[in-house]
Amino acid sequence: MSRNINPHATVDPECLTPAPEPHGRHSAHFSASSLASQASATVGVDSARCYQCGKCSAGCPLADEMDFTSSAVLRMLQTEDPAADRELLTSQTIWLCASCEMCISRCPMQVDIPKLMDFLRQRSLYEGLANRDARRNIVAFHRSFLDVIRLTGRSYEIGLVVDYKVRSGKLLQDLTVAPAMFLKGKLALIPEMVRDRRGIKRIFKKTDE
Amino acid sequence: MNKLGFYPGCSLEGTSREYAESVLATAELFGVELAQVPDWNCCGATAAHNLNRALSLALPARILAKALDAGMKEIVVPCAACYNRLSVTQHELFLDEKLRRETEEAVGLPLSDKVEILNVVQFVERYIEGQLPEKVTQPFGSDVACYYGCLLVRPHDVLQFDRQEDPQAMDRVMRLLGANPIDWPFKTECCGASLSIGRTELVAKLSGRIVREAEERGAGAIIVGCPMCHSNLDMRRPQINKYLGARSKIPTLYLTQAIALACGLDKKQSGTRRNFVKVDWNALRNS
Numbered sequence: 001m002s003r004n005i006n007p008h009a010t011v012d013p014e015c016l017t018p019a020p021e022p023h024g025r026h027s028a029h030f031s032a033s034s035l036a037s038q039a040s041a042t043v044g045v046d047s048a049r050c051y052q053c054g055k056c057s058a059g060c061p062l063a064d065e066m067d068f069t070s071s072a073v074l075r076m077l078q079t080e081d082p083a084a085d086r087e088l089l090t091s092q093t094i095w096l097c098a099s100c101e102m103c104i105s106r107c108p109m110q111v112d113i114p115k116l117m118d119f120l121r122q123r124s125l126y127e128g129l130a131n132r133d134a135r136r137n138i139v140a141f142h143r144s145f146l147d148v149i150r151l152t153g154r155s156y157e158i159g160l161v162v163d164y165k166v167r168s169g170k171l172l173q174d175l176t177v178a179p180a181m182f183l184k185g186k187l188a189l190i191p192e193m194v195r196d197r198r199g200i201k202r203i204f205k206k207t208d209e
Numbered sequence: 210m211n212k213l214g215f216y217p218g219c220s221l222e223g224t225s226r227e228y229a230e231s232v233l234a235t236a237e238l239f240g241v242e243l244a245q246v247p248d249w250n251c252c253g254a255t256a257a258h259n260l261n262r263a264l265s266l267a268l269p270a271r272i273l274a275k276a277l278d279a280g281m282k283e284i285v286v287p288c289a290a291c292y293n294r295l296s297v298t299q300h301e302l303f304l305d306e307k308l309r310r311e312t313e314e315a316v317g318l319p320l321s322d323k324v325e326i327l328n329v330v331q332f333v334e335r336y337i338e339g340q341l342p343e344k345v346t347q348p349f350g351s352d353v354a355c356y357y358g359c360l361l362v363r364p365h366d367v368l369q370f371d372r373q374e375d376p377q378a379m380d381r382v383m384r385l386l387g388a389n390p391i392d393w394p395f396k397t398e399c400c401g402a403s404l405s406i407g408r409t410e411l412v413a414k415l416s417g418r419i420v421r422e423a424e425e426r427g428a429g430a431i432i433v434g435c436p437m438c439h440s441n442l443d444m445r446r447p448q449i450n451k452y453l454g455a456r457s458k459i460p461t462l463y464l465t466q467a468i469a470l471a472c473g474l475d476k477k478q479s480g481t482r483r484n485f486v487k488v489d490w491n492a493l494r495n496s
Contacts, residue, residue: 043262061399061415096408099255100399101363105373114364121259138407145256149268153250155219164406174406177444184483186224194250199317203271206315207263 034080035088035123045116049109050074056103056113066093070103070113073120089124095134140167150204153194157187211336214281214324215243216272218291218436219251224444225288225436227480231465232287232329234478238344238469239337243285246276252294255403266308267315269298274318283325285332287465289435290402292328293360293368299326300367328361328370329434329464330378337468341385346473348387350495351429353467354459355379355390356419357397358438373397379432379464386471387495390432395422400441413448416441420449424459429493431461439463443485460488470494 030037036047050071057069068076068091076084088094094117103113124130130139144163148156161178165171181187194200221229236243253268273295276284286292302309303322313320327335357376365373374397380390398419401412420442423431433439442449442461450456461484462470469479470490481488 061401062411065411096404096411098359098399098402098404099258100359100402102359102397102399105363105365110366118258118262118265122262125260138404139260141403141407142256142260145254146260146264149251149253149257155223155251155254157223161406168407173409176447180485181224181444184485186226186483188223192219192222195248199271200250202317203267203315204264207261207267 030080034077034082035085035120036077036080038123039077039116039119043112043115043119045112045119047074047077047111047116050078050111051109053108055106055108059102059106061100061102062096062098066096067091068093070097073116074111074113086129088120089127089129090131092131092134094120094124095131095138136168137170140164143167148191150200151197152191153197153200154192156191157181158189159191210240210242212242212244213327213332213336214246214276214279214284216246216249216276216284216286216291216295218249218286218288220288220290220436220440224440227466227483228287228436228439228463230478230480230483231463231469232285234474234480235337235465235468235472236285238472238474239340241336244279244281246272246281246284247279249275252291254290254294258294263311263315265294266298266302266312269295270302270312270320271316271318273299273324274313274316274320276324277321278318281324283327285327285329287329287332287434287463288437289328289358289360290437292326295326297364297367299324330361330382331370333382333464333468334378338382338385341382341468345386345471347471348495349383349467349471349493351388351493352391352427353383353388353430353432353493354393354423354426354428355383355396355432356423356438356442356461358433358435359397359399359402360437361434362397379434382464383432383467386467388467388493391423391426391428393422393426393428395419400438402437402441405437405441405445409445409448410452412441412445413452416445417449417452420446420457420459421453424457428459430467430488431459432464432467433461434464446486458486460484460486462488 039045054071057063057071063069097117099114148159253265258265362373371378383390401415405412466479476482
């Protein structure tokens with residue numbers, strides 16, 4: 001990690017009371033502009049509750065691929081340092097997290113890290129800070145997936161892969177698996193569509209952020 | 210005959226057609242009629258909840274609203290990822306009234322928490338398990354590795370299904386089919402899920418460890434309940450073999466494929482002809 005984080009920093013004992021996380025309420029411990037306080041206010045995840053036991057990082061299947069492990073993410077949020085917030089929003093970590101939920105299943109304080117990761121990804125896109133590498137592969141894939149749903153209401157593999165190739169520039173990827181999938185009857189040539197596409201359009205419009 | 214709602218989800222219409230085939234064949238054999246949720250849409254999957262929270266709630270909400278509108282009290286959702294998104298959505302929307310009103314407004318349909326969402330194992334437990342002793346005609350004889358993955362069992366607070374680290378429900382069903390489920394530590398490890406296209410090499414690593422562990426412990430098949438796990442363990446096998454530096458042969462079967470085979474259904478009905486890694490039924494069954 002590139003920054004110094006004091007692992008022995010004291011945590012306000014009040015933060016350690018295991019109470020259900022309130023929705024829509026700022027944590028008293030954070031200043032309003034920090035990422036930690038935004039996470040608390042918008043998705044109700046209070047990162048102050050983390051006492052750095054490290055169980056989440058120990059169980060995370062992708063920890064050794066990440067630039068910051070999940071417990072480091074929480075510690076960085078707790079510092080409320082704008083530079084740390086920025087590092088998080090530009091990190092690979094938030095895109096590598098596969099939402100397997102192992103972390104929260106082992107967290108003694110039930111800090112909802114998967115929900116926090118979703119929040120960080122969305123902030124990072126909103127601020128235009130998403131990691132460059134991730135933008136070309138993982139983010140490109142998610143965007144292609146939603147492009148297809150917006151049009152047809154359902155996922156459609158060929159449309160998804162073509163859209164992804166255009167977004168990612170990886171034109172040759174998975175060319176070998178496609179014919180085999182086709183022979184096994186696993187690739188539909190014509191997309192299955194929702195009849196009420198106006199309803200789907202409405203949902204995308206109303207939830208556009 | 211029991212009539213239940215059915216949400217296949219997109220995978221079951223495409224890359225996981227064998228899952229749909231085995232679910233429908235099994236349901237028919239056990240006297241259950243599955244009626245699709247009318248004009249269902251995609252649940253939004255990982256993409257929606259990673260990129261847009263409001264959308265990730267509204268897409269599953271439309272499915273639940275359509276099921277409610279059709280008078281369905283229970284819907285069977287074989288895809289673990291869809292099951293997870295529908296369950297989490299229902300949970301979140303009925304904890305937060307403001308969020309529910311906003312979502313109902315986006316969907317344009319009313320919601321209720323009265324629709325019960327069943328994953329594939331719950332469906333089997335409720336409608337199939339009791340009849341297994343009389344219906345199993347060709348029992349398994351091999352060891353199997355029951356692999357639950359993430360989304361069937363987590364988050365436990367929401368799903369309230371089985372044990373989150375050492376679940377037992379599929380093991381119990383497989384025992385009723387004559388198989389011997391092995392004890393192994395990878396039951397709920399992650400296969401790499403939706404990183405399959407964006408970061409294929411990571412899926413090869415994560416899924417590779419699962420395949421290697423199952424094979425080294427002598428399992429003849431890996432049993433799953435999730436199309437994402439299945440396609441990563443089965444269709445991504447060339448990449449897995451490259452990561453392992455060895456040619457693994459262990460097939461991956463959906464729980465419903467295992468039931469179909471043990472009840473005497475053929476390759477076509479069980480959909481095993483569509484698996485990438487060859488399913489050698491003679492090697493798995495009790496002969």
